[in-house]
Amino acid sequence: MTPHVVNVLLSGVFHASILFLVAAGLQVVFGVQKIFNLACGSFYALGAYVGVSAVGWYADAGGPPALFIVPLALAGLAVGAVGVVVERGLLSFVYDRDETFQLLLTFAVVLMMEDAIRLTWGTAPRSTAGLYLAYGQVRLLGATVPVYNLVVIGASLAIALAIGWLLTRTAFGRIMRATADNREMAEALGVDMRRVSAKVFTLGAALGTLGGALVIPATAAMSEMGIELIVEAFAVVVIGGLGSIRGAFVGALVVGVLRSVAISVYPELEMLLIYLIVIVVLVLRPRGLFGGAAT
Amino acid sequence: MRTSRRQFLELLGAGAGAAAAARLDAPPVFAQAAGPVKIGVLAIRAGIAAPVGTAGLRGTEWWAERVNRAGGILGRPVQLVVEEESNPKDTVERYRKLVLQDQVEVVLGGISTGVTLALGPVAEDLGTPWLSWDGTTQKGVEETMPSPKWAFKSVDNEVEAIVAGILTPKYFKGIKTVAGIGNDYSYGHDCWEAYQAVLKRYLPDVKFVLELFPKLGVTDFTSHIAAIQQSKADLLMCSFWSGDATILMKQAAAVGLFKTMKGVFTTAGGVHDSLKKEFTPEGLLLGYNTMYFHDPKGSPLLKQFVREYKAKYNEYPPYECDHAYFNAESYKAAVEKASGPAKKWPEKGPVVKALEGIEVESLSGRRSWREDHVQMCNFYQGITTHKNGYDFVTISPIEVVSTKQAMKPAGAKLFEWINGWKI
Numbered sequence: 052m053t054p055h056v057v058n059v060l061l062s063g064v065f066h067a068s069i070l071f072l073v074a075a076g077l078q079v080v081f082g083v084q085k086i087f088n089l090a091c092g093s094f095y096a097l098g099a100y101v102g103v104s105a106v107g108w109y110a111d112a113g114g115p116p117a118l119f120i121v122p123l124a125l126a127g128l129a130v131g132a133v134g135v136v137v138e139r140g141l142l143s144f145v146y147d148r149d150e151t152f153q154l155l156l157t158f159a160v161v162l163m164m165e166d167a168i169r170l171t172w173g174t175a176p177r178s179t180a181g182l183y184l185a186y187g188q189v190r191l192l193g194a195t196v197p198v199y200n201l202v203v204i205g206a207s208l209a210i211a212l213a214i215g216w217l218l219t220r221t222a223f224g225r226i227m228r229a230t231a232d233n234r235e236m237a238e239a240l241g242v243d244m245r246r247v248s249a250k251v252f253t254l255g256a257a258l259g260t261l262g263g264a265l266v267i268p269a270t271a272a273m274s275e276m277g278i279e280l281i282v283e284a285f286a287v288v289v290i291g292g293l294g295s296i297r298g299a300f301v302g303a304l305v306v307g308v309l310r311s312v313a314i315s316v317y318p319e320l321e322m323l324l325i326y327l328i329v330i331v332v333l334v335l336r337p338r339g340l341f342g343g344a345a346t
Numbered sequence: 347m348r349t350s351r352r353q354f355l356e357l358l359g360a361g362a363g364a365a366a367a368a369r370l371d372a373p374p375v376f377a378q379a380a381g382p383v384k385i386g387v388l389a390i391r392a393g394i395a396a397p398v399g400t401a402g403l404r405g406t407e408w409w410a411e412r413v414n415r416a417g418g419i420l421g422r423p424v425q426l427v428v429e430e431e432s433n434p435k436d437t438v439e440r441y442r443k444l445v446l447q448d449q450v451e452v453v454l455g456g457i458s459t460g461v462t463l464a465l466g467p468v469a470e471d472l473g474t475p476w477l478s479w480d481g482t483t484q485k486g487v488e489e490t491m492p493s494p495k496w497a498f499k500s501v502d503n504e505v506e507a508i509v510a511g512i513l514t515p516k517y518f519k520g521i522k523t524v525a526g527i528g529n530d531y532s533y534g535h536d537c538w539e540a541y542q543a544v545l546k547r548y549l550p551d552v553k554f555v556l557e558l559f560p561k562l563g564v565t566d567f568t569s570h571i572a573a574i575q576q577s578k579a580d581l582l583m584c585s586f587w588s589g590d591a592t593i594l595m596k597q598a599a600a601v602g603l604f605k606t607m608k609g610v611f612t613t614a615g616g617v618h619d620s621l622k623k624e625f626t627p628e629g630l631l632l633g634y635n636t637m638y639f640h641d642p643k644g645s646p647l648l649k650q651f652v653r654e655y656k657a658k659y660n661e662y663p664p665y666e667c668d669h670a671y672f673n674a675e676s677y678k679a680a681v682e683k684a685s686g687p688a689k690k691w692p693e694k695g696p697v698v699k700a701l702e703g704i705e706v707e708s709l710s711g712r713r714s715w716r717e718d719h720v721q722m723c724n725f726y727q728g729i730t731t732h733k734n735g736y737d738f739v740t741i742s743p744i745e746v747v748s749t750k751q752a753m754k755p756a757g758a759k760l761f762e763w764i765n766g767w768k769i
Contacts, residue, residue, distance in 0.1 A: 055576045060600075062568035069566065099518020164393070175661060176398035176589025178618060180737070183596055193703040198599035200568070269597065271620065272564045273589045275393050311569035315576060318558050 054193035059315050060308065061191070065200045065269075068207030072262030073280055074299040075214060082231045082294035084248055086142065087150070087339035089157040091284065092277030093164035094133070094256045098263025099272040100168055101130040103177045106268070119268075120202065127264025131257025137233025138252035143245070146253045161278065168274045178271035185268075203265050210258070214296050227251060231294065255338040283310075289329050292339025299339055364418060382425035383418070384459055384672070385410075386444035388465075390431045394562050394588050398457055398616060398666045401432060402479045403669030404659065405709070406454060408651060409674040419678050420473075420685055431456060434464035442466055445474045451694070454673045456481040456746045457666075459503060459532050464492065471495045475698050477673040480666060487536050487760040498719045500669060501535055502753050504540035504760070506612040506633045507585060509725045509747045511544025517729060518581060518608045521533075523555045525579035527570060527594070529586065530559035537612060538584035542765045544736070553578050571601060580608060587613035592620040594715035599625035618739075620664045623732045626739045630730045637668035637710040639727035648709045662736075665710075672708035672723070676715060679706045718756040722749045753766045 080088045087206050105126030106119050116123065125219055145152045218224040230237045238244055262278075269324035270276075288308050291298025291308055306325055313321045332339060390399030410424045418424055427448045429440040436501060437456075444450045452466055453469070453476045456462040462481025469476035470491075477498040484503060514521065524545065528534025538557060545552055549691040556577040558570050567590070574582055582603070586594060591614035598604060604627045614621060615634030638644075639652045639662045651671075657664040680700035684692035692700075705714035713723040725748075728741025754763045 055558065055572065058572035058575060059569065062572045065568050066566050156391065169392070169396065174391070174400045176397065176592055178592055178596065178620060178622075180590075181624045184625060190601070199600070261549070266566075268522055269568075269600070271396065271561070271589045271592045273565065274396065275563055276565050279561070305552055311572065314558065314569040315573040318570075318573065321560075327560045 056314070057192045057194040057196070059311050060195070061200065061204075062195055063308035063310075063311030064204055064304070065307075066310060067303040068204045069262055069266045070280070070283055070307055071207050071299055071303035072210065072258050072265070074238060074291070074303055075282045075296055075319075076255040076258035076262075077288055077292075078294055078296055078299045079214070079227075079258065081288075083227050083251045084142075084146075086157065088104070088151045088252075088255060089152035089154065089281060090137065090160035090164065090257045091255065092132070092281030093161045094259030094277070095263040095280055096274065096277035097164060097170060098127045098130060098260030099135065099267045099270075100172050100263075101126050101181055101260065102264030102267040103272050104106055104172075105264070106179045106182060110182075116182065119179075119185065120184050121285055123264050123268070125208075128257055128266075131253060131260045131319070134253035134256025135180075135249055137256070138161040138249050142252065143248070144214055144250075160283075164277075165274050172274075174274070176271040176273050179268045179322075181270040192269070197269070199268055200339060203269065206265055208264075210261070211296070214258075218296065223250070231240065247302055286325050286329050289339060290332050292342025295339065295341035298339050314340070347537075353763040359507060362475070378424070384425050384448055384450040385677075386441075386448060386450035386455075387426050388431040388437060388444075388452035388453060389428060389429045390415060390457050391434070392430070395457055398587065399455075399481070400665070401664050401666040402455060402457065402670035403428065404655065405663070405670035406674050408654065408667075409671050412670045413674075415421055418688055419681050420691055428494075431458065431461055434461045437461045438464050438468050441468055442472065442475075445472045450474070450675050454670065454677070454757070455479050458483065459686070462499070464621070466494065466497045466499075470494055472496075474694055475701065477701075479595060479669040479673060479676060484536075487540065492718065492757060494719055496694075498673075498698075498701060499714060499721070501636070501721050501723065501749055502760075505537045505749060505753050506539035506635055506725060506727075507583075508544050508752045508764075509727055509745075510583070510610050510631060510633055511541045511548070512747065512752065513631055513727055513745055514581070514583075514610055517746040521549060521552060521580045521608065523553045523575045523577070524581045524583055525556035525558075525574050526554065526583045527558040527560070527567075527574070527586070528584065529562045529590070531562065533587075534559055534585055538583070538758065541583055541585075541612070543761055547764060547767055547769050551575075560767065562588075562590075564590060565593055567597050570594075571598055571603060573600075574607075575601065581610060582607055583610045583612070583748060584614070585612045587616040589617060589620070591617055593722045593728055595621060596625045599627065604630065612727075616664045618664060618665070619736070621730075621738050623739055626730060628730050628732055628739070630739075631727060632730050632739070632741055633725070633727040634741070636713075636723045636725060637663070637665040637667035638741070638744060639663055640664040640734070641710075641726065641744065645707070645709075645711060647707065651709050655766065667723070668709040668713075670724075672706065672713045672721065675706045675708060676701060676704055676713075680704055683714075715735045716756065722755070723752075724748050725752060 076091045102123050105122045109122040149171035188195050188197050291302030312322045389403040407730040414423050431437050456478040457480040465484040478500050479502045482499050526538045528538050609630040611632045680697050684696040684700040701715050702717050716722050724746045730739040731742045734740045754760050
């Protein structure tokens with residue numbers, strides 16, 4: 052493998068790791084609650100900003116730079132709690148309404164969150180200065196790869212496995228799958244829908260905020276960064292199949308790597324290629340590669 | 347005086363029929379001359395250009411406070427009426443509202459080319475001076491309004507790329523291949539075209555081996571950087587002007603891109619204080635557009651502005667502040683000039699006449715309006731250095747190139763003009 056191929060593949064997989072976290076948040080919520088949560092991109096942006104602040108405080112407090120990922124990940128997870136507020140405070144009022152209302156409400160959250168971010172952190176892009184390079188670089192088959200990119204890829208993989216474990220090996224996972232499969236039956240068997248909804252939505256939000264926090268050392272936080280990603284996350288869930296975590300994983304890899312290859316080979320086709328795949332999937336397999344139950 | 351239907355209805359609606367009828371004939375000069383001067387401001391405060399719009403607004407506010415402390419314009423205090431610049435359609439509506447409903451004397455602002463292309467004809471139609479911060483009425487590199495009466499426009503979009511094209515052969519010897527990256531809209535494409543045209547004049551054998559145009563708002567360029575590495579170009583030209591410049595710099599540093607490649611960032615000075623030393627190498631050509639906050643030859647006015655801006659916002663000001671300051675200050679100078687010996691508040695027509703060719707002291711030094719209503723000023727670019735007291739890069743040496751040298755003359759076609767240079 053030439054260094055160039057390594058560069059292209061790894062940058063594709065790096066992009067896919069971030070996409071996966073956002074798309075997984077989208078899938079968890081859709082699978083169980085049947086809500087298409089446009090605000091997953093906003094959670095991502097929120098995580099990024101909180102990550103910048105957390106790392107800033109950590110550095111000011113004199114924490115060793117090598118461990119910055121700890122406060123970063125913790126802050127990313129903690130701010131996922133905003134999911135409870137959005138779910139209990141807003142979404143719980145529109146569960147009985149038409150899907151259009153839910154879609155509009157989550158879109159409203161996107162706009163409100165953008166303003167809230169601007170009010171809190173200002174309009175200028177925020178970044179974590181040089182922490183991205185704190186872990187150095189490694190040579191991989193002749194290519195220079197930032198170690199932090201590998202950390203993000205590894206973290207994303209670990210989170211994918213953790214979600215898999217949660218869904219298949221825990222009581223809460225079984226409840227989630229049962230609810231996704233048949234909401235009325237689950238409720239009839241004594242599942243407290245209010246609690247499940249709050250927990251699932253918070254899990255979805257936390258996946259987004261964690262993704263945003265993890266990626267921030269490699270990039271810079273901009274208030275509209277979530278909107279850019281949500282468009283790609285759409286492509287991921289259509290390719291992978293709505294509601295499927297496995298679909299999000301494969302879809303993110305397809306979109307991430309294809310995008311990277313397109314940019315290297317024929318940059319004009321970057322977007323076209325991804326949506327061509329989306330169309331092919333929609334025509335040949337409308338439910339997506341793994342469409343169906345929320346597993 | 348032309349009166350629109352809306353103005354007429356508003357006047358009637360005020361319930362002062364006779365008075366209104368009188369005002370229709372006589373412009374509201376005397377009615378308003380005692381109160382504050384209303385100045386409309388259009389600023390982008392959301393989305394990717396929000397930092398730029400915010401800087402322009404801050405520059406205007408600083409100017410207004412300063413002018414008001416000194417007694418206003420002809421004794422009238424300045425009152426800013428701020429509206430949002432967003433998409434062309436809505437911004438045109440807000441522009442109309444500023445002129446017709448708020449009855450402002452002048453409108454300042456406008457950054458996005460898409461918006462200002464739409465605002466130009468509206469400004470002409472409504473007959474109120476409009477001084478644009480950073481928007482031209484160029485479609486591509488061609489002017490769509492060569493001789494406006496009311497619209498005053500920024501420098502041509504691609505001037506910073508032309509300046510960079512002139513400076514590239516001076517600082518980077520032996521460049522044979524060049525890759526380019528810019529945003530996928532008119533600014534990114536225009537800069538790249540202009541830069542190539544200029545560089546070709548100095549280095550006829552130079553090859554342009556790669557061009558990438560990611561969308562505005564992209565926050566991951568690792569794939570683009572892989573493609574740039576593969577191109578093995580001697581130099582990368584980048585016209586990013588927002589957070590994307592910071593991100594590209596960071597991600598490029600992470601793979602050591604600028605260890606083997608020279609770099610030209612025509613406009614990244616717009617986010618200069620985010621270009622931290624940890625990931626921004628020395629030796630890049632960096633453009634600050636029309637104001638350089640750290641200019642050792644800067645005027646006391648610039649130094650005061652930078653000091654107060656830092657104290658208030660904990661940031662160092664970018665160039666948009668100066669576009670905005672110049673616009674406001676030139677309007678004030680034009681009103682004073684047009685007021686004549688009697689110091690009577692002038693009508694809008696004489697004010698625009700007075701603006702043509704006027705020169706005032708702005709933050710970055712003397713700036714003027716060309717007779718065809720285009721801003722004339724200096725552009726600041728230079729080679730990045732870590733030798734300063736900040737945690738971000740500055741430039742040394744500093745190159746100052748005037749728009750007299752780097753902007754096409756009135757009525758000229760850009761590429762014909764460049765190809766006609768004697769080099």
